[in-house]
Amino acid sequence: MATEQRILLVDGLTKRFGGLSAVDHVSFHINTGEIFALIGPNGAGKTTLFNTMTGIYSPTSGTVVFEGTNITGLKPYRVAQLGIGRTFQQIRLFSYMTAFDNVRVGEHSRMRAKVWDALFKTRTARNEEARVADKAMELLNFVGIQQHAHNYARNLPYGHQRRLEIARALASDPHLLLLDEPAAGATPQEKRELMELVEKVRSEGVTVLLIEHDMRVVMGISDRIVVLGDRSLPGKERLTRSWPYSSSITSTPTTVACTPCMASRCISTRAKSSP
């Protein structure tokens, strides 16, 4: 497989907080255009892995290569500028800004107007503002919450806040979108809609990496899955014992071949099940 198809390469990524290894030598890669799921029990370090990849934490060791660029330890805003958008497990919107403004902030890094342009409302600034406003509305439309455009983010219903976060992340034109438990707290109906949205995002040419607990969601949309195991268990046992959802995995029609790749992970490749 050619390397240029790999949009993201994570190699031996480790993050220690004092004596605790939250992320321990994690290696995997994501192919361009796929939906890739990261699963594992609570405390396996999934969110820490996200935070380490996006520069919120600096890794203890290991590398993250995104589209051929080494982004290990870059500042979060640089990572975003290079083309990785993300959402948060605990929704982090700009509560007292409208949905519309939330998305426009997302476009910040793609705007060029300087202080000067802003002060004097130059043609550059005005054109850019118009373009950005149009795109923000389009994105709100895309995630299906255009009716909330002029409401404060905090006043949106929970499910719509999740969608707004996705719209904001998409506003920076990411090539890779990291979703941290987008279906948490959603009703079955909302989960279905969310899966459709993620598929729609992918069809726009954005590669998706998602953390998810709900196996129906994971199995429904992911092309490949990586499991982060419980670090307290040794070796192979970690893969079998630590994964509480294994029953739901085997109950799906497709076979999941778990091949122990590197230390604590298991990557399953399978044909996507049709819903």
Add this chain to the structure above:
Amino acid sequence: MSRAKAPAANRLPSGRWSDRDTVILRLLLLGAILFPVFATLVTGGSGGALINTAADAGVYVLLAIGLNVVVGFAGLLDLGYAAFFAIGAYTYGMLASSQLFGSPLHHEIHLPFWLLLFVGMFVAAGFGAILGAPTLRLRGDYLAIVTLGFGEIVPSIFRYLGQGSVLGNWTGGVNGIAGIDPPSLPFGISGPWSGEALRILPRFDFVDPIAYYVLMVILVIVGVVAATNLHRSRLGRAWMAVREDEVAAAATGVNTVAIKLLAFSIGASFSGLAGTFYGAKLSLVSSENFAFVVSVTILIMVVLGGMGNIPGVILGALMIYYVLFNLLTNLPDLTANAASTIGLGFLNASHGDWPGLHDEVQRMNFLIFGLILVLVMLFRPQGLLPSRVREQELAKGVSEQAVFDLREES
């Protein structure tokens, strides 16, 4: 509710002021234009003192607009804002007086006021960046303490750089700089409004308070337009984002450190502008004029007026200025007179521990000021004219549902 594909709806920037604010701003502008006429009529032709006070109040309005950029827009608590005010004033003082003759330079510098307005602005902005660079990694309370320190250090340095300092006499030390050039224009127009015939003057020196007043109104208008434009731009949104959630802002691609630095710098530049004007009008700068209490006063104006909302901040500045420099100073006389007229004149006489009503009120001046602040904040915790954000934050019974549609409201 309209389906959002309509382009007309797209162009509705939600940062647009609600009608209320536009109306108030227009009223303020009208008031500013009519004020000199009003002052002249009321005092029977000698409104100079009133106009003079109004021009001084304008300095605080400008300062409040600037601090609002830092505190209201970007959410950075700055307790040393007067430092930039001092830097602006001293920049003008040093570059437009005889002061530097006594310094190691041995040359007087008399640059024109109009140039120094910009110089003062950029120097203050530069110091804003210098202070901001190492400290803006700090958050909230920690940043406040550092700025507090900066606010104390700057006047101290100006006080130190006087006669007998190792570096020479740059700032006149405790005496400050006196005899600063007034602004002047290459020509002016005299007319019936100044009791003369209509003619063009070859040189126009700012002597009359009305000249300062007009200049101040222009500066405030420029300040309001600048702050508004910034607020509605990409920068303004980034400031709000940093204020709301710094981590999310960074993950969205906002260079938070640079954005905060810019807020600090731009806020400081307003202060530099105000300082230049202040030095020119007073013709004297002294480190005592930039004490901690000045920073706090400006902060009170911003918070009490309505953080983040420009018309509110202007109103707050005017109100606090009036209370501090007019009401409180006149209050002893007012109460003493009032007591005599309603037949309580005996209170005015001092006996025993009672110093007389006049002196007693004078002693309690700041107690009264404190009470006014407490009362305003109790009854309007969001400020006199809050931005919609603050209004929402303090609104009771916020549910998960949309409370109102901002588009419909505006």
